[in-house]
Amino acid sequence: MRLIQVKKGRNGRQVVATDGDKSWVVPGHATVYDLALAAIARDTTIEAMVDKAGKGAKANPQKLLDAGRIVAPVEHPDPAHLIVTGTGLTHLGSAATRDAMHAKVAEAKEETLTDSMRMFRMGLEGGKPKRGRAGVQPEWFYKGDGSFVAAPGEPLVSPAFAEDAGEEPEVAGIYIIGKDGSPFRIGFALLNEFSDHVVERQNYLWLAHSKLRPCSFGPELLLGDLPEDIKGASRIRRGKKVIFDQPFLTGETNMSHTIANLEDHHFKYPWFRRPGDVHVHSFGTATLSFAAGVKTKSGDVFEIEAAEFGLPLTNPLKTARKEKVTVKAL
Numbered sequence: 001m002r003l004i005q006v007k008k009g010r011n012g013r014q015v016v017a018t019d020g021d022k023s024w025v026v027p028g029h030a031t032v033y034d035l036a037l038a039a040i041a042r043d044t045t046i047e048a049m050v051d052k053a054g055k056g057a058k059a060n061p062q063k064l065l066d067a068g069r070i071v072a073p074v075e076h077p078d079p080a081h082l083i084v085t086g087t088g089l090t091h092l093g094s095a096a097t098r099d100a101m102h103a104k105v106a107e108a109k110e111e112t113l114t115d116s117m118r119m120f121r122m123g124l125e126g127g128k129p130k131r132g133r134a135g136v137q138p139e140w141f142y143k144g145d146g147s148f149v150a151a152p153g154e155p156l157v158s159p160a161f162a163e164d165a166g167e168e169p170e171v172a173g174i175y176i177i178g179k180d181g182s183p184f185r186i187g188f189a190l191l192n193e194f195s196d197h198v199v200e201r202q203n204y205l206w207l208a209h210s211k212l213r214p215c216s217f218g219p220e221l222l223l224g225d226l227p228e229d230i231k232g233a234s235r236i237r238r239g240k241k242v243i244f245d246q247p248f249l250t251g252e253t254n255m256s257h258t259i260a261n262l263e264d265h266h267f268k269y270p271w272f273r274r275p276g277d278v279h280v281h282s283f284g285t286a287t288l289s290f291a292a293g294v295k296t297k298s299g300d301v302f303e304i305e306a307a308e309f310g311l312p313l314t315n316p317l318k319t320a321r322k323e324k325v326t327v328k329a330l
Contacts, residue, residue: 001047002220002310003032003187004061007069016059017050018220018310025056032074032221033278036176036186046186047223065219065311071151073189073221074174076278079146084215085266086170086193086282087138088207089119090127090257091250093286115204120256127257135261141211143193143282152219152311155318156194156302162213165317166290168193168282169234169248169304171226172217173263175279183267183279188226190304190313191217191282197290217280220310229253232306234287236294244294248287248304259283 003026006014015026015035029035029049039046064070076082119139126136150156158165172191175183193215200210230251236244252258266281267273289296298319305312 001050001223003035003046003050003073003223004064004218004220004311005032005071005073005075006059006064007071013071013075016061016064018061023059023061025059026050026053027056028053032186033076033176036074036184040176040178040184045223061220061311065152068153070153070219070311072149072216073218074176074186074278074280076146076276079149081274081276082146082149082278082280083272084143084145084148084280084282086141086143086172086211086284087257087262088141088284089116089139090123090255090262090284091286092254092256093249123256127255127261128252129258129261135257135264137265138257138262138284140265141207143211143213143215143280146278148214149280150214150216150315152216152313152315154216154315156192156214156216156315157318157320158194158196158213158298159320160322162196162319163198164196164290165213165296165319166195166197166288166294167234167236167296167302167304168195168285169232169287170282170285171230171250171306172280172282173226173259174217174221175267175281177273177275177277177279179275181270181273181275183263183273185263187221187223188309189217189221189280190232190306190309191215191280192302192304192313192315193282193285194302197288215282216313216315218313222309226259227251227308230306230308232304232309234289235303236289236296237301237303238297238299243300244289244292246287246289246292248285250283250285250306254286255283
């Protein structure tokens, strides 16, 4: 089952569920946030809550997307309490590059490896621990809060000072924190982890700067477990031309970490278990147009899709105007 959130009136929302080839409005629950809290309170699943709610009017997700009515699949009433974070160096790449990368890292002497390659090797060696054991922690970064999130179809706005404006096709886990501080996974969604790869490449200590950019996730939220082997596509359209089109692989089959290990190392921090907060935590990628030498420009359209997630995630690129910021002493 998949869920989307749809605009209703000026500021309202509706939840639309899709199961197979049928889509319908979920009555009695205005938002996925409300639906998740209700599921926690009743000690059940969101899918069970949707089934119990019955079926409202039929819906057509593609038409809703074309009409610009779909928003992010999960929102928080206060955007400051939606936290976007992520992990990197977690994916193995294609089957061909996977073996080459594994051999290169495994055979190299420790002192010859960059920090990134050391991190990658640590993931290969300890990112998939046996049940009950602690795995190695991944690279981690802060992306922003709910104000950094662009709805599906809305522009990803790159600041005027940016040196690159590149996509990162990823899957994110979507979570909500219960009243007792327990994290609950709502589901999974496609996410464009939009970043500045030129800044990051100049100095890895600038990773934090490179990630402070908007992102977009959705349009659909996949309930239940994440499939182990996901084969998607990442494209960039420039006018009528497709200037970049490559597959991206995700799911644990294509990762050096388990989802559980990434979750453990995020939610081990008590500050990330604040009741009521929503977390959007991206799991990384191995496909970048930047790595293929693509230089994006304003007006390009990013498109990320994978069959398991239904509708594609599409966002145009826009560049912000220059700003002059002055700090005043009080």
